[in-house]
Amino acid sequence: MTERPRSAAERRRLTRRLRHLRTDAGLTQADVANQLDWSQSKVNRIELGESAITRTDLLALLPLYHVDDPETVAELLEMAKKARQQNFGEYRSIFAKEFLHFLEFEGLANHIKHYESNVVPGPLQTKEYARATLRAVRMVDLLPARDRREVEAVIERKVRVRMERKQLLLQESDAVKAEFILNEGILRRAVGAESGQPEIMTGQLRHLAELAEMPNVDIRVLPSSTGAHPGLRGSFVVLELPEPYGDSLLYIENTAGDLSTRDQPDKVDEFVKIFDYLRARAVTLADLDLPLIRSAD
Numbered sequence: 001m002t003e004r005p006r007s008a009a010e011r012r013r014l015t016r017r018l019r020h021l022r023t024d025a026g027l028t029q030a031d032v033a034n035q036l037d038w039s040q041s042k043v044n045r046i047e048l049g050e051s052a053i054t055r056t057d058l059l060a061l062l063p064l065y066h067v068d069d070p071e072t073v074a075e076l077l078e079m080a081k082k083a084r085q086q087n088f089g090e091y092r093s094i095f096a097k098e099f100l101h102f103l104e105f106e107g108l109a110n111h112i113k114h115y116e117s118n119v120v121p122g123p124l125q126t127k128e129y130a131r132a133t134l135r136a137v138r139m140v141d142l143l144p145a146r147d148r149r150e151v152e153a154v155i156e157r158k159v160r161v162r163m164e165r166k167q168l169l170l171q172e173s174d175a176v177k178a179e180f181i182l183n184e185g186i187l188r189r190a191v192g193a194e195s196g197q198p199e200i201m202t203g204q205l206r207h208l209a210e211l212a213e214m215p216n217v218d219i220r221v222l223p224s225s226t227g228a229h230p231g232l233r234g235s236f237v238v239l240e241l242p243e244p245y246g247d248s249l250l251y252i253e254n255t256a257g258d259l260s261t262r263d264q265p266d267k268v269d270e271f272v273k274i275f276d277y278l279r280a281r282a283v284t285l286a287d288l289d290l291p292l293i294r295s296a297d
Contacts, residue, residue, distance in 0.1 A: 014079040019047050021065040053080050094154050098260045102251040111240035112178040113275045115231055121180055122162040129204040130159045132191050179218045181278050212285055220282035230274045
């Protein structure tokens, strides 16, 4: 049986330990900030658990706290790794169980392989794009006024989750390696045009170009000229997980429902092969001859 992450508990344990270690070393938050050339607010966020500490930052703190025992250092590094997993338990009322299961492990992945056939992947979306696509799917503008407020509140919570997931890509250290393959039609769909806001898609394309410059992020596009391909089965994500969480996790979302599995290695391997097949036929954003992308540069 593989271990499941317990990020919220681990983060509380870690922040408590760090506060005790700092006070035992006779240091204030201001002392730590000054010695490491950090802002005091950064130290405070770490100790409150509002900001998950990276491996690099933890290794910078421990010498200040006179922690050099290898076993203690290893224990704290493991706690930090678990604590970096996002806690999405509060969203049980708005997400399917299988998606929440996927979110539990996404933050622990060493490597993410994501193929998307319909929309820009959630972690790559701008707030405006996320909100526009969610509103379109829920047909918000066609809802009676009495129902609209509740649906829009749910949409805002889902937008917030997508922005939280993006933080996995933006970490300064211990950044996950993330590969995305997008169907070309995604970039040709002028999201926002339906509401008279064409700037939404322009902003989204600009954001994709910025994320593609990150060393840990690879964004590619599968041209329509590829013809029929195995990605026609639908979108999927493969997460490569470190020990002690077991093997890779496969997540599939389609009209038939969500599926996530770590217990079918043959199935996972099948989709890894599909991803490799699609990647070999995909091009970079810069290689794609798309006017909207050129206008976003």
